[in-house]
Amino acid sequence: MERSDFSLENLKDYVERTNLKGKNFTFLTDLNREELLSLFKVAKILEPFSKTGLKLMEGKELISMFFEPSTRTRMSTETAMNKLGGSVVTEANPLETSSAAKDESLWDTLKVISQYADIMVLRHPNSDRVLQDLPASEVPVISGGYGSITHPTQGLLDLYTVWRAKQDIEGLKVLITSPDLSRARSGHSFALALAQLGAEVVYASPKELPTPDNILEQLKKYGIKVSEHFDVTPEEHDELIMASDIVYLPGCRIPKGGEERELYMEHKDNYYVGLEPLRKAKEEQGKVIGVMHSLPRFEGEFDFGIDDTEHELYFKQVANGIPIRMALITCMIGLA
Numbered sequence: 599m600e601r602s603d604f605s606l607e608n609l610k611d612y613v614e615r616t617n618l619k620g621k622n623f624t625f626l627t628d629l630n631r632e633e634l635l636s637l638f639k640v641a642k643i644l645e646p647f648s649k650t651g652l653k654l655m656e657g658k659e660l661i662s663m664f665f666e667p668s669t670r671t672r673m674s675t676e677t678a679m680n681k682l683g684g685s686v687v688t689e690a691n692p693l694e695t696s697s698a699a700k701d702e703s704l705w706d707t708l709k710v711i712s713q714y715a716d717i718m719v720l721r722h723p724n725s726d727r728v729l730q731d732l733p734a735s736e737v738p739v740i741s742g743g744y745g746s747i748t749h750p751t752q753g754l755l756d757l758y759t760v761w762r763a764k765q766d767i768e769g770l771k772v773l774i775t776s777p778d779l780s781r782a783r784s785g786h787s788f789a790l791a792l793a794q795l796g797a798e799v800v801y802a803s804p805k806e807l808p809t810p811d812n813i814l815e816q817l818k819k820y821g822i823k824v825s826e827h828f829d830v831t832p833e834e835h836d837e838l839i840m841a842s843d844i845v846y847l848p849g850c851r852i853p854k855g856g857e858e859r860e861l862y863m864e865h866k867d868n869y870y871v872g873l874e875p876l877r878k879a880k881e882e883q884g885k886v887i888g889v890m891h892s893l894p895r896f897e898g899e900f901d902f903g904i905d906d907t908e909h910e911l912y913f914k915q916v917a918n919g920i921p922i923r924m925a926l927i928t929c930m931i932g933l934a
């Protein structure tokens with residue numbers, strides 16, 4: 599790729615090639631390979647402006663509606679709009695402070711907000727409800743995460759981070775590992791994004807909490823290599839880490855109680871990512887395995903000493919959340 603590809607003169611062309619104008623962004627699979635790469639090019643062009651800002655979206659309004667807690671997704675989407683010169687209205691606690699607290703339907707809420715906004719970002723725990731009511735919105739809606747099935751902007755920033763770190767994603771071996779893959783919506787979105795660009799996906803989880811069948815079926819349609827490893831021992835897990843190029847931990851909320859928590863706690867030590875296999879792979883194979891996590895993270899998931907090593911990618915993911923969301927907003931609203 600030529601350096602000049604990433605100049606502001608090419609921005610409009612790449613924006614149009616994403617075909618995102620006026621559309622919702624609900625699933626990673628809404629974008630094909632060409633569209634995804636065009637979006638990454640828009641993000642790369644906008645990257646220097648994620649610090650300084652530029653006035654691409656002056657006069658445009660983003661309304662941010664989060665029915666579940668968020669730090670990264672909400673703040674980075676709002677920051678992205680601010681950096682683009684647009685304005686933001688935030689509803690971070692709609693069940694307390696919006697008319698949703700008076701049982702206004704999601705359909706009407708979306709209809710009303712879309713009279714004020716040019717674009718919306720929504721996080722909601724009930725994916726079925728959202729998918730049914732999204733047509734009420736008259737402006738494009740970015741998914742900030744719907745239920746346990748999809749978190750596409752997380753998948754986007756994850757893939758963008760790998761694209762920036764490794765350039766070529768085809769054939770890259772990515773281990774997605776967790777004591778619970780069944781509810782790992784960021785892992786699902788990331789795997790689908792990887793599949794678009796031809797990576798190999800390796801899963802490790804307990805047999806009782808695997809990746810849902812519908813995600814596996816979608817991955818297989820892309821013709822990529824997918825494998826599942828169940829109930830691994832710590833030693834087997836280290837082997838899987840050393841055989842990978844990237845290790846991805848899809849952060850998911852640790853269940854507060856009941857059988858799900860018991861299962862999680864029973865299995866968690868087997869899916870721990872330590873520094874030792876990373877160091878060994880560097881020594882023996884000369885490769886630097888990147889460690890990714892969608893955050894928030896919890897003690898006991900991985901060695902936090904990775905923070906200060908060349909393996910750390912999770913804070914780079916966080917930083918990349920701004921340019922990729924600036925790109926998404928720009929492409930969904932469109933340039934004049």
Ligand code: CP
Pocket residue numbers: 667668669670671672752892893894
């Ligand atoms: N990664 C992620 O979705 O973080 P938040 O829940 O803080 O938005």
